[in-house]
Amino acid sequence: MTFFFQTIPVGITKKPTVSTAGPMITKLIITKALNNKGLSSPASVAPVVTGRVVTQSTPVTPPRTITIGETSTVPQNTSGNSKVAISPLKSPSKPVQTVGGVGTSQFKTIIPLGTPPNVQQIQVPGSRFHYVRLVTATTGSTTAQSGGSTNTNPSIQQAKPVMMNAAVRMSVPIVPAQSIKQVVPKPFTSAAQVVTTSQTPQRLIMPATHLPQIQPNLTSLPPGTVLAPAHGSGNMGYAVLPAPYVTQIPQPAFVTLTSSSTFSTATPIQTQARLSLNGLSTSEATSRPRKPCNCTRSQCLKLYCDCFANGEFCNNCNCVNCFNNLDHESERLKAIKACLDRNPVAFKPKIGKGKQGESDRRHSKGCNCKKSGCLKNYCECYEAKIMCSSICKCMGCKNFEESPERKTLMHLADAAEVRVQQQTAAKTKLSSQISDLLTRTTPAVTSGGGKLPYTFVTKEVAEATCDCLLEQAEQAELTTQPQAVAERLILEEFGRCLRRIISFAGKAKTDCPINC
DNA sequence: GAGTTTGAAACT
DNA sequence: CAGTTTCAAACTC
Incomplete structure (x- = not known):
């Protein structure tokens, strides 16, 4: 199972060197029984980037920091002291990890770990998403392994459970790229600083490096997309967390993972993240930040479905015959592809930054309202609490700055x-x-x-x-x-x-x- | 809670 | 690209 986490400091940071207008997104990929099915096409080894691994004694205490350097040592057994190390990124012994379906050098393995949990960063040039992969323990139930994997990456395949045991949880703080950059840039030396605690929970703070290039296919990648899963790979795909949720995560926030696929979280946002991770909620009592959908005919595989449109798996929804879950991964992939075929930016946020001189936020397409006067939630602009703009094609619009009706409503x-x-x-x-x-x-x-x-x-x-x-x-x-x-x-x-x-x-x- | 209205998405 | 249909959310009663 591979999971992606992402952090999106939307509206927080502007990166003048980023060619894409979107914010930096960091994602964490967690992989069970890593094989190369999802990483089949050629790619180049990325340059080393620095990272930081944090351990903590409890999920809520402030993180203690482990600085990861290029020559960090990798303890073989961390069950006792929760040590975590990330191996040298330029390690010649580490095979290149690639992502199928993308061109050379579009995905780059940044941090291949020799020991579990393998942590890798995957850079997607041009993508707002910033991927980090965690390779969790190999389990006998993993279909990818039992099925005779064609994995050519033995060093990673040998990953053994260390952190992901029942008593160990690993939380990944989701931190804005800018925040991370403020912490990480100091040069990492070979003397990797490893801080351990008497307890096992560990957290990773993923470096958010700049992605200077643009890769159109991936920039339009919808959150929740499963990246290039191989046929029969079962749960080996990549579940990508929806950006909108992560942006709402108060900082710092942590996504907690366990090997048993049960996730404990501290915030509703995290709950959603967790649910998106495996589609298998273990805590029905947890609150969800988004309204459940009620789809009946779309199988939650069309943009009518808010969950699907936001790149989320349905969970605790009231939908009927829902295919928007990991049990219907292939159908979901097809649906995502169909949507992208129709509209390459179908999964991009509709509310973006307007032109200079206009409101900071505006609807990317504009609304098309005819009867609501754009003063009801039917109107996507009004619903987003923004005024209609010049690109709207609405009729009888009352959702503009000086509108008395709008003022009354607001009052x-x-x-x-x-x-x-x-x-x-x-x-x-x-x-x-x-x-x-x-x-x-x-x-x-x-x-x-x-x-x-x-x-x-x-x-x-x-x-x-x-x-x-x-x-x-x-x-x-x-x-x-x-x-x-x-x-x-x-x-x-x-x-x-x-x-x-x-x-x-x-x-x-x-x-x-x-x-x- | 059922029925209606609405506008985006999907379809032709 | 325009017109029509489908769909689910918003809204009303």
């Missing part, structure tokens, strides 16, 4: 947002006050006989309740409700407050079964 949206925040704050405050009383007034409660709820109506609770009522009154005023309606809303809110107080009082009674 209402802002007001609604403020109201929600205020209400939330008021309710939180009320709950907090009541909860506080639960602990402070227990003796009084226990001695108060049947007057329990009244014990809770302290000055603080009364003030919090008034806050709620005032908020309700303001809301009614903002929405220009008639007085009768406003009164009713306020009374209803008062009722809700009372119920909460009584509820907490009842809870206190329950929690205090001896005297209450």
Whole structure:
């Protein structure tokens, strides 16, 4: 199994030497039982790039750094101390890794590792994606191996599980290219600094090197694309994480991997990344950052499907007969190819940077709305919270800077947002006050006989309740409700407050079964 | 929740 | 490339 991770510092960094307008993307490829099926076409060995490997004692503690140099040593067994080393990139003993379907020198092996987990960087000139490959433990269930692989890379094929055991997790921090460059550039010497901890979790910070050339086929490669899988290679393809998700990852963020294909993550974004990695969620309870799709007829293999269009595998969706998963890899590949045939930039983000003098963000194609006035979410511009631009072909557009309708909508949206925040704050405050009383007034409660709820109506609770009522009154005023309606809303809110107080009082009674 | 509207994607 | 159909999300009731 090969996984790609990527980091995309969209909007964070501009690289003047990059010929493509897109941001730098770093991807991590994790490969089980590496063979050459996915890497069949010729390519050149890339020049050495520096890297950094980080270990950590827990997934959430700040990373400790291992500096990888060209002559780093590679411990054969890291299970005890979690040492990680990356072998010299120019190592003559390392065979060239290539990627099928791409021309010579389009993919370059940067960091072939002699011992597991093999970590390799693959540069895709011109691509915004920056690939790093991790070769995980060979398993007996790997179809590529059992099927008599034609692997010509014995040194990598011999990879043994070291980090990817059940107790070991490897987290890959996803860091903006620029951030990495700030850390990495110092010259790496032969004295690779290896920092170990008593625990095994390890993290890799992948160097994000500049990709100066353009390779059109790969720049249009959709996130989630499986790169050049060989026939019958089973799960040996490359799953590429969708860029949009990684861009949302707060820094630093980590994608945690385990050999058992169970992934523990710390953020919803990471959850999505994890799901995209193997398509096999082990935690249904985890939240997903994107709405689940509801496709019924497209098999989630057309751009109608948001998941597919965003380069993601469907997971926890409500779709019917979904083919957008690793179980239907070949169909998915065909669908991706079909989409790219129709539109080579079909998987590129629709919202990009506009021309000079225009808004920073604009729809790459422009919308084509006719009836919505571009003020409903039907409109892709409006949905993206950007104004329509000169390339839009919409009719009756009201989604422009000076549009009064747009201003009204925005004002209402802002007001609604403020109201929600205020209400939330008021309710939180009320709950907090009541909860506080639960602990402070227990003796009084226990001695108060049947007057329990009244014990809770302290000055603080009364003030919090008034806050709620005032908020309700303001809301009614903002929405220009008639007085009768406003009164009713306020009374209803008062009722809700009372119920909460009584509820907490009842809870206190329950929690205090001896005297209450 | 069912039905309608909408506009992008797909198709011809 | 334009017109039509399909599709799924947004929206309304």
